[in-house]
Amino acid sequence: MNSVEIPAIPSVKRERQETGAEALVRALEANGVDVVFTIPGVHTLDLYAALERSQIRTVLPRHEQGAGYMADGYARASGRVGVAITVTGPGLTNIVTPIAEAFADSSRVLVISTCLDRPYLGHLDGRLHEMTDQLAVVRPIVKWAHRVMSAAEIRSAVAEAFRQLYDGRPRPVYLEVPLDVLRERTAMSDPLVIAVPPAKPDDHLLDRAAQLLADANRVFVLAGGGAVSERSSQLLSQLASAIGAVVSTTVTGKGAIPDDHPLAIGAFGYRWMPDNPVSELMRGSDVTIAIGTGLGARTTAEGTMPLPSPLIHIDIDPLEFHRRYPAAVALRADCAEALAGLLERIEAGFRPRSRWEPWEIESVRQQLLSVTDDSARRYQPWLIALRRALPRDAFTAHDMTMVCYEAVRAFPVYVPRTYAFPRGFGTLGSALPMAIGAKYARPDRPAVAICGDGGIQFTVQELGTLAQYRLPVIVVVFDDRSHTAVKRAMLQAGVRPRDVDLVNPDFVELAQSYKLNAIRVSDPAELERAASQAVVDTSPWLIHVMLGTEA
Template identity: 35%
Template sequence: MNANVTSNQSTSPATLTCAELLIRLLRDTYGVSTLFGIPGVHTVELYRGLEGSDVQHITPRHEQGAGFMADGYARASGKPGVCLIITGPGMTNMATAMGQALADSIPMLVISSVNRRDTLGMGQGRLHELPSQQQMISGVARFSHTLLDANTLPEVLARAFAIFNGARPGPVHIEIPIDLFNAPVDAPSSWQAPTLYRAAPDPDGLAEAARLLKAAKQPLVLLGGGCVSAPKAARALVEQLDAPTVTTINAKGLLGREHPLDLGANVALPAVRELAANADVILAVGTELGETDYDVVFDGGFLLNGTLIRIDLDPEQLVRNQRVTLGLVGDAGRSLELLLGHFPDSLQRQGAKRTASALSALNLVKDPAFSDFVPLYTTLAEHLPDAILVGDSTAPVYAGNHLVSQPAPRRYFNASTGYGTLGYGLPAALGAQLGRPDLPVVALVGDGGVMFTLSELATAVEERLPIVIVLWHNAGYEEIRRYMDANGVARLGVDIQAPNFLTLAEGFGCSGVMVGSPSELSRALTKRDPHRPVLIEIDAAAWQKNLIETGDNNEK
């Protein structure tokens, strides 16, 4: 994959400050057009560099919101999300968002200030001082670097974008001491970014993988979020293999909507588990094989007994979670394209029949765990068929992970996988809308989790981002209530007091409406102003009562 970024060749002075050079490199060399950050006394010089730069600056209401926005921006657009964060509390606030991005391999560049070089590690009680900010944040970053010489900034930024474009992505942190922001530096001789091509797997290994797949009687394909840049190759390969295919939560839409070989993200459910256990050859590409994709019931029941072929950009990942027979190191998209070349003719192994049989056995629309949400997603698909759905950890999202089928990748993601933080859905949806202004965006949140980042409604209104916020109000932390009940633990701390969300929405300048049935949801979507955000609060009790009374989970 050619990761070259077209540069802006505008002229520049021979000498710049470090802060000015940073903004110029981001804009002209790496094509960054949007930054997320909250100005602070330690970062004001960065804003001098931003003035007149044509780079859009978004001001969230909390640094964690900035990180979640950058995450959503990256997932929706495919470009790194970039944040400017202050020393100390800004970075501790940012750490949770970086943890979520690290867990899901999301490219995020976090540029922070840090105290003067001569005070680092001295413990003198300086403003925003930490014993070692770099050491603290390195655990949630692909790497964390302290800039000690302003002239090394171009090389350090190049390292960051090399991670994003050529390795397993994730957050990268660069901290700049406040005494370096005004340090003079020479402009580079060229603003052109290097051209990088991602790694391709060994040809002999690909040939052996093809041999194993051709000999398979009951193959299975597992596609993860690492494949989202290559939907055409992924779809063509599974069709040539005629193999049932699991697309994980972060890979939804990779095969298109309702593809006859797509098992969705249902591999933790009995019928798909049985299919996986009986598969004689399994091809897993760009996936961790982690429990939040393959064992969401957390009972260790996901078993692969056949020959396992894994392809991943990270060699360590090849030997995690399952016993591998053949491991190939390479970019998922390039690997899919090259492997496809070994299958000029389509194999016939009743893949569509095996897929349909498993899905029929699951009967998801009638499953009590999911049926309440079938009309929710049916209604959203009717009114917003191309929408990006961005979720928090909340009941509709847990169901949507199984129910939703999308027309393309990068249109369904949430915080229920990997790190599993709360408060993600609303700010990540704002980032997604900024990254893909051509598509509608829906935030799926709960009354508990949304309180973590509800202040970002102000950002949505300020930036006039027309997202639809669907708030499932079930009066507390329902998922934890059920876990407590199942384990004989008294319900403590889960029946929380909720505010009047419609009043709060109005106070932020956001329109809001309460609904209690699919038909009311349909009317709210029809009447919404497409140029401003809207909060649609669903009374969960009224919704469920309506479904019982109508007996129709497909009411619109």
């Protein structure tokens, strides 16, 4: 009997598929995201389903404002991207303030929000969380905003978001995903990661800058937030030592050089005044290196700060050049790359004729710290006590409050990425959630929130986040039962103070109701002992500092 050959049925290769939510989570993983700050809602259920199969941790704040500040604190403490995810509508509007702060202070924050299904966009049909144009709400406060319109687009959109975060000036970006795109299936493909090399300076401009240094007698350096990174800080210290330059910092530049470096004067203060002792060092120099600072209106008191000329201006954002001070050399570059290039030329012999001596700088530093106005007398003893209790690498998040204004010059910072202050937008309530985000970024470092009694009540509910995760963050609340800065401004303007005195909770009892450790202190020595104990503990603490009200 003859056998009959049965033809083989060709195999059909099945394309592996995934949902838009799964594609989004895999893209975040590929770009190094290890934690997201998010409050779940019915609009993010698909994302949460995808996160179940991911190594990315979720941290639950008590308000989206907290999520935004936590992502910002994570970014500031690590230099990496802090990620916050919100639901449609009110979730996004709640996070707008901290994202505006991140924009003003040049922080790498990625905000991801859902929006209504594609057919419903732009319509007001009475659907949950609908808005006329959600994307338009966030555009003014981010560097880049984009809405994906298909699941297949998510891979490239996330890659572009991260490219925007690392290319040029670091500012927040926003990605919006319609609900039906999260559910839509698409072909699975490898996530896309776009490498962004640091911006290198132009060699001939470096040569010109080096010649200016060689022609100079002594050099003054002003370092801003763009110079705050591990590599930039190391190179800046080397440059200062190599040429005997004196280094001052802006508010956001604290940490760009250790404040106990023999050539560092520290931050000149919260705002520039004509009688600032640092002006003596400016007058004694004949060239300025401004690095990582836009020399903004508040930093320079509308351009009245007497920076020595010529100016070598180094910044990643070319829009900052020549705005208030003409630059003899404008170097658009990553600060570390520019410093490395200058050091090569200095080592080749391009050095100024003279140096600042440490004793000269120490004399001015003592003048800067011996200012005896009311704020200095009131707050410096507390700041000295707190600084003594903390290790050099402790991260401190400072709120917009009187003690933190004084801390700009009186609270030394020794390590880059260990100081945060809401300088640009000037928000209240950032310190507690920023410290939480920083602790997730650098669990090896103590994290401390320095708050006023008014400011902390903007985000005091994030004590619940500390309680839920038993996160060892130290919260120090300075309590004078008043919005003191506003009260002073009213009095100076001849306005009768009103709506500035506060009825506060018992902060110790409030913290204890969350099962947190809490203590009340009434003098700097007690604060030092309490903070020293909290640093070595592995659980959260609240320290309530009773200041008493101003007369």
